Amino acid sequence: MSTIMPQYDVVIVGAGVCGAMIAKQLGLAGKKVLILEAGARIPPNNNDFMERFYKAVAKVPEVPYTPDVFTPAGSLTLTDPASLNAGRPNTMTLDATTWQNPATAYLIQDGPLPFSSTYERIAGGTMRHWLGTSLRNVPNDFKMYTAYGKFVDWPLSYDDLEPWYERAEWEIGVSADKSTQGYLGITFPPNYQYPMQPIPASLVDDAVTQAVTGQSFEGIPLVVTETPAGRNSQPYQNRRVCAGNTNCIPICPIQAKYDPSVTLNMALDTGNVTLMSQTVASEIIVDDNGQVSQINYLQYEDNLGPVSGKGSVTARRYVLAAHAVETPKLCFMSTNQGRTPNGVANSSGQMGKNLMDHPLYLAWAQAPKPVFGYRGPLATSGIESMRDGAFRTDRAAFRIEIGNEGWNFSIGDPWTTTLDFINGMNASQLNPPPPGSTASPALWGPALVTALNNGFSRQFRLGFLVEQSPEESNYVTLSKTAVDHLGLPRPQIVYDLSPYTRAGFAAAKQTASAIFKMMDAVEFTTPPAQNDPSAFDVIIDGKPDRLKFFGAGHIVGTYRMGDDPGTSVVDANQRSWDHKNLFLVGSGTFCTVATANPTLTIAALALRAAQTLIEDLG
Numbered sequence: 001m002s003t004i005m006p007q008y009d010v011v012i013v014g015a016g017v018c019g020a021m022i023a024k025q026l027g028l029a030g031k032k033v034l035i036l037e038a039g040a041r042i043p044p045n046n047n048d049f050m051e052r053f054y055k056a057v058a059k060v061p062e063v064p065y066t067p068d069v070f071t072p073a074g075s076l077t078l079t080d081p082a083s084l085n086a087g088r089p090n091t092m093t094l095d096a097t098t099w100q101n102p103a104t105a106y107l108i109q110d111g112p113l114p115f116s117s118t119y120e121r122i123a124g125g126t127m128r129h130w131l132g133t134s135l136r137n138v139p140n141d142f143k144m145y146t147a148y149g150k151f152v153d154w155p156l157s158y159d160d161l162e163p164w165y166e167r168a169e170w171e172i173g174v175s176a177d178k179s180t181q182g183y184l185g186i187t188f189p190p191n192y193q194y195p196m197q198p199i200p201a202s203l204v205d206d207a208v209t210q211a212v213t214g215q216s217f218e219g220i221p222l223v224v225t226e227t228p229a230g231r232n233s234q235p236y237q238n239r240r241v242c243a244g245n246t247n248c249i250p251i252c253p254i255q256a257k258y259d260p261s262v263t264l265n266m267a268l269d270t271g272n273v274t275l276m277s278q279t280v281a282s283e284i285i286v287d288d289n290g291q292v293s294q295i296n297y298l299q300y301e302d303n304l305g306p307v308s309g310k311g312s313v314t315a316r317r318y319v320l321a322a323h324a325v326e327t328p329k330l331c332f333m334s335t336n337q338g339r340t341p342n343g344v345a346n347s348s349g350q351m352g353k354n355l356m357d358h359p360l361y362l363a364w365a366q367a368p369k370p371v372f373g374y375r376g377p378l379a380t381s382g383i384e385s386m387r388d389g390a391f392r393t394d395r396a397a398f399r400i401e402i403g404n405e406g407w408n409f410s411i412g413d414p415w416t417t418t419l420d421f422i423n424g425m426n427a428s429q430l431n432p433p434p435p436g437s438t439a440s441p442a443l444w445g446p447a448l449v450t451a452l453n454n455g456f457s458r459q460f461r462l463g464f465l466v467e468q469s470p471e472e473s474n475y476v477t478l479s480k481t482a483v484d485h486l487g488l489p490r491p492q493i494v495y496d497l498s499p500y501t502r503a504g505f506a507a508a509k510q511t512a513s514a515i516f517k518m519m520d521a522v523e524f525t526t527p528p529a530q531n532d533p534s535a536f537d538v539i540i541d542g543k544p545d546r547l548k549f550f551g552a553g554h555i556v557g558t559y560r561m562g563d564d565p566g567t568s569v570v571d572a573n574q575r576s577w578d579h580k581n582l583f584l585v586g587s588g589t590f591c592t593v594a595t596a597n598p599t600l601t602i603a604a605l606a607l608r609a610a611q612t613l614i615e616d617l618g
Contacts, residue, residue, distance in 0.1 A: 008034045009617055011295055011313050013281045013330065014321035016125020017599065018585045018606040020264040021171060022319060025610035027270030031617060034274050034313060036297055038086045038322070039122035040066050041277035042261050046251070053251050058412075060091040061129040061250045061553065065122050067303050081106040085300040085307075085485045086280060089118040096531040102490075107325075108479040111494040114533045116551030117357050119323050123277055124261040126323065126553065129250040131378055132230040132257045133597040134174045135399075136165050138388050139185040141594035148393045150500075151470055154591045155563045155572040158185070161604050166192060168603035169228075172258045173236040175199050176228035183225065184388045196233045198226045199242060202404045204371045204460045205381040211519035212383070217511050223385045224402070230258040230599070231377060237262055244376040246405050278303075280486060281322070284334040284344045284582075285312075292318045292344075292582045298486050307486060317581050317613055321606075324555045324588035328352040328476045329491045331559075331584075345576040345584060350569050351559055352477055354470035356593040358552035359497060361398075361464040361505050363512035364410040365521040370457035373406035374414070379463075380404060386511070387595040396467035396504025399595045400511070406459035407524075414456055421451050429524050430455045462515065464508035465552055468593050469500045476558055497536060497549070505547050506538045554598050556590040573612040574605065585609050 010026055012019045015037040023033045043049070049064035056063040056070045063069045067084055069092060071077045080103050081087040092098075093105040099114040109115060119126040139158035140147045166189075169176075175196040178188045201209075205224060212222035231242045231252070242256040252259075267273040276299075283296040295318060299309040320327045328351050332343040343351055383400035391397070407413040407428070417428040424442035426432055431440045431451070443451055474496060478489040497505075516523045528535035528548035535548045562568025565577035574589050576582040587602050594601075 008032045008313065008315040010034075010317045010319060010613060011036065011315040012319040012321055013295065014125065014323065014326070015123045015260070015264055015275060016321060016323065016586070017127045017260040017263070017603055018321040019125070019319070020260040020267055021603060021606045022321065022585065022610040022613065023273045024263050024267035024270070025607065026613060027267050027272040029614045030272060031614070032272055033267070034276065034315070036279045036281050036295070036313070037123050037275060037277045038280045038326070039120070039277065041275065042123045042264060046255065049251055050253055058092065059247065059250065062088070062090055062118055062120070064251045065120055065128060078104040080104070081484060081490065082482065083304055083485050085303050085305070086121045086278070087484050087490070088121045091118055094533070096533050099533050102482045106490060108482050108490055108492040109495070110492055111474070112496045113536060115355070115357070115493045115495040116534055116549065117553045117555050118551070119325065119553070119555060121326070123264060123275065124259050127599060128259050128261075129553070130230075130259075130599055131248050131597070133379065133401075134169065134172060134176070134228040134230045134600045135596035136181070136186055137594045137596050137601055140388050140392075141592065141596070144392070144592055148390075150392065152562070152591050155561055161601070161608070162187070164604035164608045165600060167607050168600055170195050171263065171607065172230040172600070172603060173232060173239070174228050174230055174600075175233040176226065180226050181228065183223070183384060194228065196236060199229050199231065199233050199377060199380050201226065202376045202380050204373055204404050205402055207367055207369070207371045207460070207519065208381075208402055208515070212515060215518055217386075217514050218391070218507070220386055220389060222383055222515070224381050225384045227379055227382050227401075229377065229380070232256045242377060246374055246376060246378060248378045280488070281330055282333065282486070282488060284318070284330065286334070286336045286340055286344060286579060288339070290579055292579050300486070304485070316617060317583065319583045319585060319613070321585050323586060324355070324558045325476050325491050327584060327586070327588055328558050329478060329489070332478045333489065345559065345569055345578050345582060347578050348566055348569060350567065352475045353472045354557035354560055355474040355476055355493070355495065355555070356468040356470055356557040356590070358465040358554045358593060358597075359468055359501065359505070359549035360552045361466060361508040361512070361547065362410060362461060362550055363464070363509070363516070363523065363525045364407050364459070364461035365516045365519070365523045365525070366458040367460060368458070368520045371460055372457055373404055373459050374408070374456065376404045378403060378405050394503065395507055396469065396501045397595045398464045398466045398504055398508050401463040401465060403461040403463060405461075406456055407461060409463070410461050413459065417455050418452065421448055428455075429526070462512050464512065465554075465595065465597070466501060466504045466508055467595050469498045470557055470560070470592055471496075471498055502536065502538050505549070506540045506545070509540060509545070509547060554587070554593065556587040556593050556598055559584050559588040560591045561589040562591065574609045575612070583609055583613065
């Protein structure tokens with residue numbers, strides 16, 4: 001059945017952090033808002049999500065959320081994405097045999113390297129499995145061309161965004177102290193303070209701090225700084241205080257960590273916001289005057305079921321908040337019988353281009369003394385002093401995240417090492433054969449307990465979030481052959497790491513080894529397997545080496561903002577240059593990925609865009 005929905009002030013596509021924050025502000029201002037969400041609605045509680053998480057064999061970011069990654073019995077189900085109405089990438093399909101298989105992987109990958117980050121299509125969006133890290137960009141992140149002759153400048157400065165950072169920190173509920181955050185040019189108003197005091201440092205943080213204080217690498221002081229976090233150090237927004245469950249990714253079991261459903265529910269409570277879930281925007285219609293006149297959609301009742309309805313919706317303004325991959329996909333699908341032959345909002349040809357992530361270098365070691373990981377949030381501190389400097393002329397910057405979860409991320413502990421000790425194996429490298437033997441011992445009783453305590457209590461890891469250069473050769477487009485169950489094209493990705501970014505990886509490896517040496521820690525970082533699709537070649541100290549990267553889940557670029565309609569998709573207010581009643585928001589508008597986890601900047605820009613919309617609507 002086809003229906004025409006009533007007029008709204010604003011239609012928003014996507015119910016993630018941007019859609020939720022903009023809808024709330026518009027609802028409070030008395031504007032009528034409709035949100036179209038491709039995935040499932042907001043659940044009344046997290047019980048179903050938690051049950052999926054508990055039963056899943058691999059605790060990858062997607063497992064709590066729909067569509068299911070594992071069957072109820074716990075086995076992996078690589079559902080053909082062609083059978084899903086709202087498919088999404090899945091970490092479990094990134095191995096050597098599946099990452100380019102369209103029968104198992106939702107993204108059609110056609111690049112030298114796999115794009116290794118995933119996202120959600122569900123009310124609350126990808127931020128449902130965020131870590132909670134709420135860092136501001138440093139001022140030079142907004143002016144890379146001016147400061148270092150690299151890439152492009154943003155069309156706004158740190159000072160332009162600073163008041164919106166403040167609002168975003170209070171909307172999320174960030175725990176931090178500004179006395180520790182004023183580094184590399186970051187400034188705060190004299191009377192400003194974060195909503196809550198910082199989350200306490202871990203024993204892992206303390207051990208790294210003691211070792212690196214007063215030390216430097218390549219002339220840059222190594223300074224450990226508390227990490228601003230979107231989780232509660234005291235009750236806030238009717239959410240509980242963090243209890244240190246160490247599984248912030250993929251889900252906080254007590255909801256001490258902010259997720260966008262908090263703001264989305266506040267938006268709905270205004271009485272001015274309506275959410276239509278399981279509703280996939282399929283086409284943006286542009287009239288003869290170049291204005292968006294309606295958005296068409298398809299609906300379904302079950303992710304594997306048939307189309308249950310279709311229709312169109314009209315509004316005075318339209319906002320695309322469907323993420324840095326799905327937003328270009330929707331724009332490319334909207335050719336308007338030749339009026340927008342390259343897709344909506346794409347007169348510049350920049351739609352889908354400059355796809356970026358924070359490719360992550362992971363290093364792990366054993367401290368000389370127990371640091372008692374597996375407690376507290378996944379990360380409570382980091383080394384931020386290497387996020388900016390003159391070196392950015394030649395290589396990528398990075399921030400260093402100090403992990404509290406032992407070797408869970410690194411090798412899947414505590415299970416991997418436990419199985420090693422019980423079964424006489426050595427996948428973890430912690431159960432080597434004794435001298436004169438070729439077999440690892442199998443342990444039991446007191447010997448097993450002693451080995452496990454000694455092994456686990458000294459584990460820690462470092463994660464290097466490496467700046468990726470914006471390259472037009474990294475892009476999102478439409479697959480010409482692969483479709484989902486609704487018959488809509490699936491996204492196609494071309495992805496690689498530039499020499500600039502690879503040089504940052506080489507520096508990351510050297511920095512990790514230097515820090516471990518300062519700590520008298522024994523490094524256990526293993527080289528990638530020969531067939532690992534995420535492995536790539538670098539030169540370190542004049543010698544060839546091979547490293548592996550992980551996706552950080554920080555998907556940015558693809559419809560960048562700018563001052564020039566010929567080289568950007570939106571302006572500084574995130575308004576389309578081509579269609580004045582259309583806004584494209586979210587991480588896709590980033591000109592560069594910078595070094596900070598992007599969520600706080602995403603939220604700040606969304607609040608700024610909301611204010612523009614309110615003023616625009618009058």
